[in-house]
Every structure is written in C-alpha cells, then in structure tokens.
Amino acid sequence: MKARLVQNGIFTIIDDITQTITQPVSGFYWIDARVEDLSILQPLFHLHDLAVEDCLMEEEQRPKIEIYDSHYFIVMNSIRFDDEEIFLRSLNIFLGKHYIITVTRQKINEIRTLKPILWEEEISAPDYFLYHLIDLVVDNYTIVADRIEAKIEKLEEDILVHTKKSHLHEIIGLRSEILWLKKVLVPQREVLAALNKKELRLISEPLKKYFGDIYENAIKIAETFDTFRDLMGNLREAYQSSVANRANEIMRIFTALTTIFMPLTFITGIYGMNFEYIPGLHWEYGGVAILIFMILVGLTMLLVFRKKDWL
Known part of the structure; x- marks a missing residue:
C-alpha cells in the first residue's frame, strides 16, 4: 500500500496512513492499495461493508457505481491484450471528499501511465483524478479494438490465401472473446452514463461534460464490437466457402x-x-x-x- 499527497500533480509520500484521515490544506490523498490492505483502510475511512465484500470476492466483478454517505464505490474493468489473449482486471475505486483509493489484485497499466498525466495537468482534486483514470481505461479498449481489427484482417487474408483447419478454431475463439467483451461494455457504459447524468456531490459540475465525452467514446467502442461480431460471421462463411471450393x-x-x-x-x-x-x-x-x-x-x-x- 502506498499513500501519496497529490498537490498540483506533485506527489508527496505519506508514511503514516492515519494522516490521510484529515483533509489536507490543499490537494488530496491517493492511496494505491491491494485487496489485503482493506482490513486497515475500512475502519479508517468507514468504507461500506458491501463495497469491501465486493473487492474481496475472487470472481470477476460487474462494472457499477454505488453511492454511500461519505464515499462512492466504483468498479471498472481494465483490459489487456497479451499474447493474442484478452484479459480483464477489476479496478475498484473508493472516491471520497479529500481522498481516492484504488484497490487492485494485479498490476494495472492505467495506474502506472496516469502519473505523468496528473503532473502535466496539475491535478489537485480526487474527482479529476477519477476522470483521467477512467479515460485511460476506456482508451485502452480502443487500442484493443484496433488490435482485434488487425487480427481479423490478417485472418481473412490467411483464409483467402490458404485455408487451414486451425483457422476455424481461431474464428470461434475470437468470436467468443468479442461477445464476452460486448457483455462487459454494457454495464461499463452504464457507469459512465451515471457519472455524466446523475447528481453526484463528490463530482464537480464542470467535470460532468468530460465524463459525457468518455461515455460517447464507450458507445463508439460498443458499436465497433458490434461490427466485429458481424465480421466474424462473414469470416466463418468465407472459411466454409473456401473449404467447399477446395473440396x-x-x-x-x-x-x-x-x-x-x-x-x-x-x-x-x-x-x-x-x-x-x-x-x-x-x-x-x-x-x-x-x-x-x-x-x-x-x-x-x-x-x-x-x-x-x-x-
């Protein structure tokens, strides 16, 4: 667990975690924690039992936003595309008036790449931290979508040049992953819609339009995956036609x-x-x-x- 005081994008390490309970004169506290650290953080920040229970669950969490008296609990799914496989990792966020707590089980790239953005934008409020973090999460879906599109194009070219039995397994596997991601995008889009339209006292009014921009990007990504689903159907037809022609x-x-x-x-x-x-x-x-x-x-x-x- 690492605790930092963030003032105008500048980080100051906090050794005593109890210091983060009190609101700083300027800036906010960012606590980057693991799941096991919740036993310490829950009594300090009065984190809701249900939110903590969701973090402790082993299975994948559905993206959502829960409103509690002193804080919000937000679940987002970070995406990775390594070695031709797609992975989702839960990003649990507790947003308070003077703090933000990120809780993860594995390392998430968005948190690492967020630091220079906070420094460049001179961020001093937790809701702006939340905006930039979610923006990176959604942008990564765009990057993965581009890689999937490139994979579909290469698969189509391979099928037209020389059809193999392995191509059918690739088509079925890729189609399953696309459908799986499509199901994930629906609740994630609902979270972004809530951040854009709901009356949330911990999120400043000017910031809502920026969440609206992220929401529009999420809609475009969902439409892209709809297109991918249709393309996979066309690929399967092309494979069957190629096999029939070869026979x-x-x-x-x-x-x-x-x-x-x-x-x-x-x-x-x-x-x-x-x-x-x-x-x-x-x-x-x-x-x-x-x-x-x-x-x-x-x-x-x-x-x-x-x-x-x-x-």
Whole structure:
C-alpha cells in the first residue's frame, strides 16, 4: 500500500496512513492499495461493508457505481491484450471528499501511465483524478479494438490465401472473446452514463461534460464490437466457402485423373484377355508400342482437359 499527497500533480509520500484521515490544506490523498490492505483502510475511512465484500470476492466483478454517505464505490474493468489473449482486471475505486483509493489484485497499466498525466495537468482534486483514470481505461479498449481489427484482417487474408483447419478454431475463439467483451461494455457504459447524468456531490459540475465525452467514446467502442461480431460471421462463411471450393477442386482433379486412366485401363484389359490372336501379341516391339500408345492417349486427354480449363 502506498499513500501519496497529490498537490498540483506533485506527489508527496505519506508514511503514516492515519494522516490521510484529515483533509489536507490543499490537494488530496491517493492511496494505491491491494485487496489485503482493506482490513486497515475500512475502519479508517468507514468504507461500506458491501463495497469491501465486493473487492474481496475472487470472481470477476460487474462494472457499477454505488453511492454511500461519505464515499462512492466504483468498479471498472481494465483490459489487456497479451499474447493474442484478452484479459480483464477489476479496478475498484473508493472516491471520497479529500481522498481516492484504488484497490487492485494485479498490476494495472492505467495506474502506472496516469502519473505523468496528473503532473502535466496539475491535478489537485480526487474527482479529476477519477476522470483521467477512467479515460485511460476506456482508451485502452480502443487500442484493443484496433488490435482485434488487425487480427481479423490478417485472418481473412490467411483464409483467402490458404485455408487451414486451425483457422476455424481461431474464428470461434475470437468470436467468443468479442461477445464476452460486448457483455462487459454494457454495464461499463452504464457507469459512465451515471457519472455524466446523475447528481453526484463528490463530482464537480464542470467535470460532468468530460465524463459525457468518455461515455460517447464507450458507445463508439460498443458499436465497433458490434461490427466485429458481424465480421466474424462473414469470416466463418468465407472459411466454409473456401473449404467447399477446395473440396470441389480436389474432386475435379480426381475425376479428371480417373477419366484419363479409363481408356488406359480399357487397353490393358483387352491385352489381358486369353485370346491367341491379339494384334501385336507376337511382335517384338508390341509391348513398347502399346505403352507409347497409352502415354499418348493420356497426354492427349490431359491437354484437352487443360484447354477446356477442367484442370
């Protein structure tokens, strides 16, 4: 757990956590905590039992905002796209009048990248801290959406060039992840709508329009994922069509080869009969002549098929 006094974007480390109970002369306190630190923070800041219970739960939390007497409890889902897999990590936020507490189980990139923004913007209020943090969380969804789009385009190109069985597994897996993210975006969008439209005394009125801008971005992201869902359906159709075309191509080749060998089989069948008088049977070069004749018949049929574009 790290406690900092934030004044005009400048951080001052606080060693005594009890000092953060009292409102500072200027600025606010930011406490970056782990889940296990809540046993210390809850009695100090009178954090609501239900909010603390939500933080302690192992399973993934649904994005939401809860309004309590002295503080707000906000849950957002941070997104990561590592090694072609998508991960969601819960970001729990307690917003008070003179403090903000971020509680996480794993490291979240947005918290790390937030610090230079706070310094550049000279932030001195917890609600502005909240705005920049949520803005980064939503922006990361845009970055992930761009990477998913690039992956879809590459998958489409691979399917058109050379279809593999593994492509179907990729399509099914990617479609499942897109649908999963779509379900996450709906409640997250509701949280942003509440921050934009609700009467919240801990969030200054001028800041609400900025939350409205984030809300619009979240809507665009949700629409993008709707498009991705349709594209995955098109990819699956393209895969099935490519597989069918490939099967037809193989059958066409096999049919042509079978057709070529039919007259050759007919010739060998005739010379395999037990008749005493067969043309060329006792000729010294009869076997060679028949072989040459069979090769010429096969090549002639092959050229005819190529000319008619059957092969």
